[in-house]
Amino acid sequence: MIMNMIADNLDIVRGKIKTALLKSPYDQKAVCLIAVSKTKSVHDIKQAIAAGQTIFGENRVQEAILKFTALRQEYRSLELHLIGPLQTNKVEAALALFDVIHTLDRPKLADALSKAIKKSGRIPRLSIEVNIGRESQKAGVMPEDLSDFLVYCRDTLGLPVTGLMCIPPYGADPVPFFRHMKSLADSHRLHHLSMGMSGDFEAAITCGATEVRVGSAIFGERS
Numbered sequence: 001m002i003m004n005m006i007a008d009n010l011d012i013v014r015g016k017i018k019t020a021l022l023k024s025p026y027d028q029k030a031v032c033l034i035a036v037s038k039t040k041s042v043h044d045i046k047q048a049i050a051a052g053q054t055i056f057g058e059n060r061v062q063e064a065i066l067k068f069t070a071l072r073q074e075y076r077s078l079e080l081h082l083i084g085p086l087q088t089n090k091v092e093a094a095l096a097l098f099d100v101i102h103t104l105d106r107p108k109l110a111d112a113l114s115k116a117i118k119k120s121g122r123i124p125r126l127s128i129e130v131n132i133g134r135e136s137q138k139a140g141v142m143p144e145d146l147s148d149f150l151v152y153c154r155d156t157l158g159l160p161v162t163g164l165m166c167i168p169p170y171g172a173d174p175v176p177f178f179r180h181m182k183s184l185a186d187s188h189r190l191h192h193l194s195m196g197m198s199g200d201f202e203a204a205i206t207c208g209a210t211e212v213r214v215g216s217a218i219f220g221e222r223s
Ligand SMILES: *Cc1c(COP(=O)(O)O)cnc(C)c1O
Pocket: 036, 038, 059, 083, 084, 167, 196, 197, 198, 199, 213, 214, 215, 216, 217
C-alpha cells in the first residue's frame, strides 16, 4: 500500500480510539494500539513505523521471525505481540522474539512457557485467551475454567499473567461478549484486556479494552 494510505489510516484509527476513550465509562488511561501486520510486507510495516507506530502484532511465530528479526535490530523501540495460537515446540522461538503473548490457553503451553522462561531468562507479559463465545473450533479456556487455569499459571508455575484476550464469535454482536470479558478481568484483577479488531475496536474500548488489535483498518484488506 502507498505510504500516505497507511499513515492516513493510522491517523483515522487513532482518532477513533480517542473518541471511544472519551465515551468509555471506565478509566483506561490509554488504549494500546497493536498494529496487526500478519501477511503484510516489511515495506508496509516500515511505513507504519515512519508514521510513529511502534507496537505490532503477528499471529504466526515463523512469519514474525522472518519479518521482525531484522526490524528489531533496526528499530530498538519496537514492541511485538503474539496474537495467534502458540505450539509448544515454538515456545522458545516465540520467547526470543515477542514481548507479549496473548494466547496462553492450556496447561501444556503454560508448562512449556514456564520451562523456557527459566532457561532463557526472558520474561514476556502474558495474557490468557478466553473462548468467550464457547465455540468448539476456537482456542481459549472456557470462562468457567478461567479461575483454575489462572491459579495454575500464576500460583503453581509463577507465570506473569496480567491480562485476558478474546475473539468474539464472527458475525454476532460483540458487546455482550466484551462485557463478559471485562467482568472476568475485573474479578480476577487482571489489568490488561485485549479485545477489539478493525470492525469492533471502538465498541471494545467502551466496554473496557486496554489493548486493541487492528489490522485491515491500518494496512488494508488481506488477500
Ligand atoms: C488478524 C487478527 C486481528 C486483526 O484483524 P482485523 O480485522 O484485520 O483488524 C486481530 N486479532 C487477531 C487474533 C487476529 O488474528
